[in-house]
Amino acid sequence: MTTPPPAPAPAPDSPAAPAAPITPAAPITPAAPITPAAPVSRTTADAPVPAPVPDLAPAPTPSAGHPTPVASAPAPVRVGLVGYGLAGSVFHAPLIAATPGLVLDTVVTSNAERREQARAEFPDVRFAASPDELWARAHELDLVVVASPNKTHVPLATAALRAGLPVVVDKPVAGTAAEARALGALAREAGLLFSVFQNRRWDSDFLTLRALLERGELGAVRRFESRFERWRPLPKGGWRESGAPEEIGGLLYDLGSHVVDQALALFGPAVRVYEEVDVRRPGAEADDDTFVAVTHAGGVRSHLYVSATAPQLGPRFRVLGERAGFVKYGLDPQEAALRAGARPAAGEPWGVEPEELWGRVGAGESPVTGGGRPVPSLPGAYPAYYAAVAAALRDGTAPPVTAEEAAAALDVLEAARRSAQEGVAVDLV
Secondary structure (H helix, E strand, O other): OOOOOOOOOOOOOOOOOOOOOOOOOOOOOOOOOOOOOOOOOOOOOOOOOOOOOOOOOOOOOOOOOOOOOOOOOOOOEEEEEEOOOHHHHHHHHHHHHOOOOEEEEEEEOOOHHHHHHHHHHOOOOEEEOOHHHHHHOHHHOOEEEEOOOHHHHHHHHHHHHHOOOOEEEEOOOOOOHHHHHHHHHHHHHHOOOEEEEOHHHHOHHHHHHHHHHHHOOOOOEEEEEEEEEOEOOOOOOOHHHOOOHHHOOOOOOOHHHHHHHHHHHHHOOEEEEEEEEEOOOOOOOOOOEEEEEEEEOOOOEEEEEEEOEOOOOOOOEEEEEOOOEEEEOOOOOHHHHHHOOOOOOOOOOOOOOOHHHOEEEEOOOOHHHOOOEEEOOOOOOOHHHHHHHHHHHHHOOOOOOOHHHHHHHHHHHHHHHHHHHHOOOEEOO
């Protein structure tokens, strides 16, 4: 059947019309994060593999609920990237280019400086001035990645799916859980892959903690503390710090998308949410200092902090179990490496933390004074996300992050906003 032409979609830097309200489905237990298989191409030849990912979960198997596999072909998966700001240039473009079986075909941006930046690193890349130009040649592409401002995620993802293209969307996928579930339903109806880029599931510290939990080294976890803190006493401006609701700005939806997703991936669905939120910096419009408490169905309590106003940074993770605790300072090194121009390469170390940043496991002592034993950090593995996307397109297996998992995190973010507005804990039932 011939796919009808998609409706015109807004350009990445232009305002998007709000989606029609959708009645949300009841939240369900998010699936455990999927450990990606080794990178694959759409050819039958083996390809070199970037930094390895620990085997933390069994590989998924095809089922009727997963997207239809892309037919084998000698050509690689051709990717169109919408947006070339921070997310597009620092994360998506380099990781796509580093993945065997994927090729960065087209970048959508009308910004001349960003075009030159992209052409300098990817000489063969093509350009489109608007998403509509991309949809007009959808038959030349196999995957679209949406890395434009938050308010454009839903309309652009919708247009891509209606053009018959599999889609990856940067986090947060949407402003509401209902919108995320509607996108997932649209993708299922079309038999297309749909995934959300939650790259912090492949952070070094997250992979290390998950391995500790699976080995049972801490015993039953009682409290999980996670901090994503920065010291930025002056606002930077831009849509990420805008107070306009349609921009979906502020730290709750920015860094909060990461810490909530990690908590749900580790400890399962949330049943109660409480938030304290502040706008502290002079001239700031959106939340810049936020605390979210999540009670999980299994009894674990997660205390999650995101802040731009922390002159002293707390531990990235502090996890308290019945037998021992794990404390880890410092951020995963991959973002800093990508920003500095480093690129993953087959056979080369990637995402490796220095020994002085390893976390410590112990009981009855402070890690600050040398208590406990050091735990070597597993290598971070951002390239594994797109390797898993390539495998899902080839084999029809589940994507590395599903629409429903993203919707479950948005359930928590929406409940957090309601909690702060009403001054109450919000039950998710």
